[in-house]
């Protein structure tokens with residue numbers, strides 16, 4: 073297999089032969105993304121190997137066929153034969169030889185490398201350095217490092233204005249998130265996926281992995297990134313209205329940098345993400361709340377807070393938003409069963425819920441003056457619905 077690895081460079085090589093450029097640097101833009109994991113290298117290799125064989129066969133058979141049309145045409149005095157089944161030993165040979173040839177080709181030349189690749193994809197058992205759990209939710213990803221007790225959500229960070237075409241689009245439009253997943257280079261990472269609601273699918277093309285995240289099931293795959301960089305992907309299972317808005321972003325960094333990042337996340341986990349050391353003041357809470365609102369709530373309740381009645385109620389002037397604080401917080405923590413209003417208790421930190429509730433209570437026409445703190449949210453969470 074290794075001996076044929078030059079095939080990975082084939083598209084680039086052909087281009088170079090045609091254009092006189094450098095053959096070995098990068099795959100050309102129309103080709104696959106540059107592979108950065110063993111699985112992605114293997115997949116590309118298998119693809120290229122099969123492609124070369126299939127194309128060679130195609131051209132060989134086509135050439136033989138064209139030659140036969142020309143050499144055995146009626147104009148050259150040939151007469152069509154009228155047999156319907158092989159009648160002589162020689163004719164049987166003509167039938168059986170390609171048949172056996174195809175069997176050998178399928179099971180040997182294609183089957184063995186494909187089998188080897190599939191075994192490699194499924195090899196999640198041995199010597200993983202790290203375990204990451206990925207949970208899909210409508211419409212965000214949640215990452216967890218169970219051994220380290222680190223858990224965070226990763227949401228689309230492209231502003232709504234760009235989606236609605238009132239602002240110029242970022243270069244990584246719809247492929248950018250607030251909290252990217254960070255992985256150490258050169259370490260085997262075992263992933264476990266599942267889902268909170270419907271089937272999602274975690275996909276990063278440069279890693280050569282795509283695995284469905286299915287509610288009630290745990291599924292596995294593994295990744296060992298060999299080159300530091302930022303890799304982007306998307307949910308690739310149609311999962312509802314904002315299916316297109318749940319990208320995957322992975323930063324692969326040297327191990328030391330990864331450890332620093334993980335330690336920082338761990339410290340944050342005990343303090344709550346984005347929360348100030350002491351408590352929210354109005355200004356901080358409004359700023360953070362506006363961000364949370366834009367990424368988690370504005371799709372339904374709209375940036376102007378007027379919602380889209382009757383489907384999505386207005387928050388501007390809403391009785392709940394201007395009523396008792398606890399009821400407002402509970403609505404966000406636990407959602408409203410059997411409506412589109414989801415429970416955000418698991419996907420937003422207590423501090424973020426406090427911030428977004430503060431924002432809603434003091435934005436648009438709402439002027440309650442309340443500043444909500446993470447503790448208040450945590451308390452209601454403990455009491456439960």
Ligand SMILES: [Cu+2]
Pocket residue numbers: 208271272273307308309310311315318
């Ligand atoms: Cu999805």
